[in-house]
Amino acid sequence: MSSNRQAGETSRLRAPLFFAIMAALILLEGFTSGWNSALGILNMGLLSAIMALGVNMQWGYAGLFNAGAMGFLALGGLAPVLISMPPTPGAFSGGGPGIMAAFFVAIVAVLAAVWIWRNLRGKTRGLAVTAVLIVGFFTYRWLFDPAVEVIEAINPSAQGNLGGLGLPTLISWPVGAVLAAGAAWLVGKTALGLRSDYLAIATLGIAEIIVAILKNEQWLDRGVLNVNGIPRPWPVPYEIDLQNSPDFVAQMQSWGFDPQLGSTIVVKLAFLVLFVIVILALIWLTEMSLKSPWGRMMRAIRDNEISAAAMGKNVTRRHLQIFVLGSAVIGLAGAMMISLDGQMTPTSYNPLRYTFLILVMVIVGGSGNNWGSILGGVLIWYVWVKAGDWGPDIMGALAAPFPDGGFKDHLIQSAPHMRMLVMGIILLMVLRFSPRGLLPEK
Amino acid sequence: MIRVENLVKSFGGFRAVDGASLEIATGSITGLIGPNGAGKSTLFNVIAGVHEPTAGRVTMDGEDITGLAPHELFHKGLLRTFQIAHEFPSLTVRENLMMVPTGQAGETLWNTWFGRKHIREEEAALLKKADEVLDFLTISHLKDEKAGNLSGGQKKLLELGRTMMVEAKIVFLDEVGAGVNRTLLNTIGDAIVRLNKERGYTFCVIEHDMDFIGRLCDPVIVMAEGKVLAQGSADHIMENEAVIEAYLGTGLKNKVKAEETAETAAHEDHGAQPGLGDEAGHGGDQ
Amino acid sequence: MELINALVAVTNYVIIPATAYGAQLALGALGVTLIYSILRFSNFAHGDTMAFGTGVVILITWGFQAMGISFGPLPTALLALPFGIVITSALMLGTDKVVYQYYRKVRAAPVVMVMVSVGVMFVMNALTRFLIGVDQINFDDGTRFVINARQWRDMTGLSEPLTLRSTQVITVVTAIITVAALFWFLGKTRTGKSMRAFSDNEDLALLSGIDPNKVVAVTWIITGALATIAGTLYGLDKSFKAFTYFQLLLPIFASAIVGGIGNPVGAIAGGFVISFSEVGLTYAWKKVATYLIPNWEPDGLVQLLSTDYKYAVSFTILILVLIFKPTGLFKGKIV
Amino acid sequence: MSYLDASHMTGGYGKADILHDCTLTVEKGEIAVIVGPNGAGKSTAMKAVFGMLGLREGKVTLDGQDITGLSPQDRVKKGMGFVPQVNNVFPTMTVEENLEMGAFIRDDDFRGTMDQVFDLFPILKEKRRQNAGELSGGQRQQVAVGRALMTQPKLLMLDEPTAGVSPIVMDELFDRIIEVARTGISILMVEQNARQALEIADKGYVLVQGANKYTDTGEALLADPEVRRTFLGG
Amino acid sequence: DDVKMGVLLGFTGPLESLAPPMAQGAEMAIKEVSDSGKLLGGDTVTAVRGDSTCVDAAAATAAGETLVTTDKVAGIMGAMCSGATTAVLQNVAMPNGVVMISPSATSPALSDLEDDGLFFRTAPSDARQGEVMADELIEKGIKNAAVTYTNNDYGKGLADSFEKAYKAKGGNVTISAAHEDGKGDYSAEVASLASAGGDALVIVGYIDQGGSGILRGALDTGAFETFVFPDGMVSQTLEDNFGSEINGSFGQLPDSAGDGMKTYLGMAEKAGFDGSSAYSGGAYDAAALMLLAMQAADSTDPKVYKDKVMEVANGPGEKIYPGELGKALDLIKEGKPVDYEGATAVNLIGNGEAAGTFREIEIKDDKIETVKYR
């Protein structure tokens, strides 16, 4: 028991210690490489932290192995395109009705199929369902294809898609969360009954499907042609506007700052403030829930589903709930990321970066612990970015003893892959020396 | 209270429960015994909604409850414990108890944010109750220990303790006694009787310890090969030839100690089934 | 004639490629399934292990070619394969010593092992690129075709071509031999059975006197061999590129799970289910339809789904299988 | 010196000690039974004897040989067999394969032993092709004991072998244990069916909070009213 | 002083194999200038590599950010893919006022993108290449073609512009199907293409990516006999791996007549890398152009020298080819105008992108032969 208490005390010191280290790294980055780069890393780190929070809700609280973070993230990223881009003139009037009709047909067909499946028995059931689905599919394509053609023909080099609603970007954040939540609900309804590792693979696949859709449905988001120039969220200014504003320039100069540098930093700080607000809100919400009977119930379900069900807990419902909520948080992060980047590039979603790296963040931070996710998100992102910089140096040092020539050149050429190596080694080290993460669940 | 009609449960081709019909009367402590593999646990699992029955029907107070999900049954007041303890290993012992009652306000997300006060009150009450149960089970010194670290028997106690956290109508106990110290088992027996008398719980108990069954249960149902073999009072059952043949047996044949030491009589009392001859036949002898 | 043409088209574009691809997936899935059932985790490093093994084989192949050694009509890589297996297995054993062993000792949860394997994946990923770079490499030599399109047309006079590459035949033959050997080993030998026992209940295996170190070592050696064989066959048939092997991880896992993870028969079946569904469902049946239904030239391509959604198809199948038969086609192991 | 001599064992699972200077000895061909309340450390003591737990103090000798530093599988080779309290079968292997695994370290023909096990537990013969994970609780227990017997150990350690088995099988099991002991094999077992167990025991240990509380012959313990009341359920 | 120049390319990720020859090209130009000692009165130039990963906008932005804020580069040679280029341009270059010259970003969208005059490219927009390709097919009398493209903005953009031009000229595209790079198995794609049929297959891809897989599959199954290769496919690898099997196929790539390229290939060979690899020459040109602009502006401040890029690139003045950077620096210093031609006959139009002269090639006797320029 006494040793127990000691462990408790060290873990109480742990979190502040690691957050201090994290802050120190960011500060160090600021002093050595400039504040721009430090804030850049911090911002993206915080975004990653939000993603990690979402994954942690699913994995850490409920033991749901969602290996499809990438998909929900990408879906969230669709929101800024649909909400805050200007509408494409003529697109909606041209193709909108066709597409809506097509979707209506699709939904009706699916509902009809489900109804038949539930209400019929025997051989006719399979036949009827197949027939309904086939007819539905062809009607859908018959309505859908021409509409898409119309939309995609409108100014393809810059538009060729439905365009957005031209609303403020901030609105797209919750919308991103809702989009992801909606998809998660559908996924959850079908896949949550599966065993944990199967769920992982199923979600991995679903994520691929979502990204495939975003890549290939040009009418929706220009597909691989990318959407550029997504407006920034209020109140983040544009650097150019700041630089052109005499007030700002004067202010900066009075403080002894280079106005241009100042403008970039102000922009990043503005994003930082937005992100921190979102994170604090999420942390408050999640910590409150975790520390209450709800959290206890979730842990119980994670520990033993059969027994939790026997104790009257509706496991399926709870799983669905947490899956949807976690995905919503990931979707939120996706929307935020797109408004930070200012562009939506569906090809950039790859599982290594957006599923596995996030999982690494959760595990390194300490699964089940929200603060751990924040820490993991920022730290791992820092390392991921820095490893790209360190790579050549490390490789140079490694290659130094070799004579000049093909092999040495080969090694030096390989420097960029150091990032992978460093990432792998860090992950292995953490798992080795602090297997429950840097900030273990209490 | 519970009525099982012609229940069949097969795994692949094998009928683990093969047309069992039985009834558990309200307010009784019904014992369920039978050889290993008789289908007792399977029957429990079907009643408790873990398995879908292959055929047959289960009713509770006249209402058809066949195939309901476990959590729905829980709401109807039907609780069960597991033969192999199913604790929540990363929750503390106390939390294992406190999580049991359903419909806690604190289990709704909204309340965790905007109903804190209500939750606090509710929790205080739960805590008190949990501590009472732990005291009762003599494991209050373990209340802050992770349940995963308990010994085999302690987990069993915890298992029972969980049924005491709510107002149950009927509790199914699958071998609470296996691996539990006999002194403690007596205590558990007392608790069961008390719950039965004072709170009106109905129990259905699977157990292989005949002392325990004999002390507690009336009636006793004997299952064998998926069917009900016999039914009646404990004394009655213990004299039933078929039950003896299939289940009870006739005591140790190799009473080494008894043969070697002179004071055989002193030990005869402790033999499993006094009064039955060693020669009563069944296979497996050398 | 039309009917034959239709058949030939389907064989040429669907059956032959899907069979070869399926065999490659199956071998990969076997490796994943083996680790899953015996060491109890999903090994995300498997794709990169395949890449590494193939890289080694290529280097040795080049060595042989430089020395003027060849394997007659067969690819030289087959000669290099045993050496590649030895080196890759050695790397596996080394990785186990340095990395995995510790986690077994502390009895880490499976998901921790998965994470560890992600770490190893990152490292292997870099190692392979250090070793052989990032370029596309063709290392297939020997006779390319058993039948090529021109020979076929000359031979049969059909308008549809049919080709059968030697690598496709080699792939299928090697896969059959490997799988048979593996089955015999697991099902019949003492070591094989002890591996299954270990996979079931590690503690109890200890208590039965099974040497865990030996089981683990053998598992890694077999995995290394399977990965190298699968990777080399794939590379011979297509071409080698470090990045593609990481991408292969997804269909490989899909195969293992569709078949029932932990079950070797399932892994093989899964490989073929995935490959046939990928190729078959995205095949444009226009040509075949034109042959079969005279006087009808379809406007569209008669394609159920465009190839853009090829991966979507295999995963949809995966999900359907999981929903209707959650343990996979063959009963998998639940850990 | 006793055949098995585990003396002054102190240690636990990393945090506080569970065992406190606990000593267990078994002579050749003798049956020793450990009883005690739940959580007393009985299973822990068994694990310690089998080398599955780091000991801070104390040592274990078998047949005069110091085996304190050996790994469990080396102890198996020295002739020790163990049936754990939980997780004691290979769930996805068939009953027959489970038994085969018990004979893993044997190089001779083990068919005979297997037939004996089947004689002892006829239900296992019936279910030999079924996976052990699909058996009922008591059936599994029989598989577990059968597996240990397949080793033909010199010292057989059983952690609650009769938990969950029907009376008839329990009697059979005890019978068999007596017979096994007669052939010169030493038995160390933990039992909660303590009265029956002590009855056949040459020696009994009562363990409380990781320490030896009473040690005596089986009869003596059974006769002690204090022991009966507190530990044997009256 | 030491001037730093960022070399921001996709060193890791799906296009990782294209990046090294490009980087080496750029670094060759940098070294040439640095060694000459003639830049701005003896400044040396150092290349700083950054990894834009090609697919990860966030990572590209971070890498760009590091180049600009940590390494304080005077300009960025890059980025490589259109997506990453746009991200870096909007998130790093424009806020910080840094010049970017991309050797390879060819998306038409970049033509009209707001760039504060900071962005240039030595590659032409794909809109133009589509036209050229369509002309070529029509002239050869091919009226039915199947198209497959690598599924990114480059592939899709070029495939679309080709399809549009081809249709306008009376051609018919039987199928236009994407293929993902880096997958290895292309049986399904080849099967679909074969089923759709056509007299030629246009492969808008990368030779050491999916393009190769598609080509291999199409050849092996006997699905097509004539192929059309745009820029991403034309390289030594094509000749080496497929030479004898694709006689009669043809293609085109942004390139120019003249000796620039030949000189460049020679220089690259001496330096030990493959200069014919896609956009390697363009990278050399991009780096050289930036440095010459600095010389012309007599400043390394991007805000100043950005206005000189077009001037240096388009002449009038003496034509400058690879290996002549020292001479060019001298000329500029003396106040004489230069017209940088470089390896790829640089001539920037519009908003600062290559006009696009294209070299048409045909495979004859197992070799890539230049047919004509247009």
Ligand SMILES: Nc1ncnc2c1ncn2[C@@H]1O[C@H](COP(=O)(O)OP(=O)(O)OP(=O)(O)O)[C@@H](O)[C@H]1O
């Ligand atoms: N999942 C399953 N698959 C196949 N057979 C099973 C399965 N579960 C149980 N059985 C079989 O059903 C029969 C009844 O098992 P059950 O667990 O109900 O027995 P029980 O009466 O509880 O026995 P015990 O007293 O030993 O616990 C056994 O023969 C067992 O082998």
Ligand SMILES: Nc1ncnc2c1ncn2[C@@H]1O[C@H](COP(=O)(O)OP(=O)(O)OP(=O)(O)O)[C@@H](O)[C@H]1O
């Ligand atoms: N893996 C473990 N980690 C930490 N503590 C443990 C662990 N296993 C058991 N304990 C603790 O050690 C003590 C002794 O446990 P042990 O299992 O030896 O008891 P036991 O005497 O066998 O009891 P039972 O009769 O209930 O099986 C208990 O208090 C238990 O909580």
Ligand SMILES: CC(C)C[C@H](N)C(=O)O
């Ligand atoms: C070939 C490439 C390196 C890049 C391509 N032209 C693009 O714009 O993305």
Ligand SMILES: [Mg+2]
């Ligand atoms: Mg049972």
Ligand SMILES: [Mg+2]
């Ligand atoms: Mg115990």
